[in-house]
Amino acid sequence: MLDDRKLAVLRAIIEDYVSTTEPVGSKTLVDRHNLDVSPATIRNDMAVLEEQGYIAQPHTSAGRIPTDKGYRLFVDRLSAVKPLSQAERRAIETFLGGAYDLDDVVTRTVRLLAQLTRQVAVVQYPSLRISCVRHVELVPLGPARVLLVLITDTGRVEQRGVDLPDSISDDSIAHLRALLNACMDGRPLADAAGVVAELPARLDASDRPNGAAVLSVLLESLVERHEEKVVFGGAANLAARDFSKGLQDVLEALEEQVVLMRLLGESGDPALLTVRIGAENAVEGLHDASIVSTGYGAGDQVLAKLAVLGPTRMDYPGAMGAVRAVARYVGQILAES
């Protein structure tokens, strides 16, 4: 169907278009890449490529630009993930190495990815779902009020105030704390939820009302509140290149947590490096955008995802390289801490 040269032409068109932002013609093409044929030949090839839907002309008598389908072919078969340069690797290491807590890791990762790719970076906080309870803490705030702090082994901290029906003594708090930690320490959150449900039976009668209040809030934290948090950065990079349609649409989409979640969730195997191109992406207003995403986590379990978002006309090999490399480093850091 498509011989080697036609594929080479497609690749050349994409590379040129990505770097110049301008429709590329047959003449320019033979000049810039050393194809040993004449422009006329290329024109024939381009006619075929266009017929098959890999490229298109904005209008008659303009050069060609790749279609979503063209980019798809390019990503799947014509390109390789571009490894980062030595300098870039070092930059990642030093930049991410200085992080001191989870918040900081995520924030830095976003900035790093945005800077590396000159696109918008999206990073999801490690999921509570898969992580394990590391510690539960109760802190008295007032006579009938305590602060419940849940620390997970991915470094995420959940905190919630609890209003109690009765006043509570320090002893009761200590008792409750000990009980909670004894039961939950080290367990995955999912298991912990089950354990918590059975716990009221093991409380002294006097502690039961207060204990129940704490436990119900704890249960909420464990089960209901699985809203995953997502942050993004690098919006300024969007303004630099001009998004053909509405940059506003893109910004709006980015500011909707729900949309971001969907964006990251859509890809198939969460562990793999995934590329969604243009209209493949179901989100309204992001039809001119592509997303390169992958899962990351400590060891081989996927805790969350991170991604780079840019115009369909983006440097896929570079973005893929950056995403993959950053995901690995972040994974390492999470595993260490």
Next chain:
Amino acid sequence: MLDDRKLAVLRAIIEDYVSTTEPVGSKTLVDRHNLDVSPATIRNDMAVLEEQGYIAQPHTSAGRIPTDKGYRLFVDRLSAVKPLSQAERRAIETFLGGAYDLDDVVTRTVRLLAQLTRQVAVVQYPSLRISCVRHVELVPLGPARVLLVLITDTGRVEQRGVDLPDSISDDSIAHLRALLNACMDGRPLADAAGVVAELPARLDASDRPNGAAVLSVLLESLVERHEEKVVFGGAANLAARDFSKGLQDVLEALEEQVVLMRLLGESGDPALLTVRIGAENAVEGLHDASIVSTGYGAGDQVLAKLAVLGPTRMDYPGAMGAVRAVARYVGQILAES
């Protein structure tokens, strides 16, 4: 110098320009506002206003637009803070009321402010500096590693891993924890730092190396790391209206924590509602922007600031009303929790 009618003219120009984005001429002005004079009279007034620097013409034979100086006069003497509507107040209450922890409060506040004003909202996390220690927690992570968690009474949580020189027993941890809480509970962070410095002397000899490690990290958290965290949202609103110069510049500025901090820090009395207009604002790239900011906090102490940022051509009374109202509500919520 400027009689009442001239001031009325200035006000009218600003109101019209803000709502239409277009230079406003004498004819339009008398039509839209019921000034009982002829266009010619207005023209004379405008000539004076222009001479004094309150308005300017983009080019000869175009209408007038307000200058920074004009807006300044407007804000200082011609406008009143616009109270929010009943519906808006209710919206704030319900939206902010549902927040469950500090992170959530801040996130919601940003969204709320952005939505209310249709501009960019900037919110600073409550400062660690002024808040008090509510609880210090040590959680064993490994034989020679603990997690240090510092909880403040503004609900902010700092957490850091600490590598110890020697392995540590649960007893030692408990001891250290008790000691820390005994000394620090309820104290302002600034005081606490002093106390921590004296603490090593009160440790058993056997605990001293490990204790010192923990304390030094704690001290860092208390003193060094006063990087205040700032978040923003509503960037999509920037793309809607078109910023005359570079929207890119603005976005870049917003993504720099340092710049944001400077922006919030600049205003004089932190508790007051402050407006900085255009070039008054020292940050490069924000010369076409205005910032309406105020402090907020529980009770009367100012814990942090929040602000709205938009083009100099913005609805100042509305923005001021929203900022003031939101700051109050957030303060209430912080005081409650």
Next chain:
DNA sequence: ATTGGCACTCTAGATAATCGAGTGCCAGGG
């Protein structure tokens, strides 16, 4: 299959012409 040649098609950019909102100024009237 590849190529050079050629006629054809558009768009981007330049140039010119026109329109009209808005101004400044002046002389007359309360």
Next chain:
DNA sequence: CCCTGGCACTCGATTATCTAGAGTGCCAAT
């Protein structure tokens, strides 16, 4: 003294027209 209607003038925005050039498709020749 302040306000007003009248009038000539300015200058940006809009529209129309033209041109140059990049790029195409097709065909006949190699």
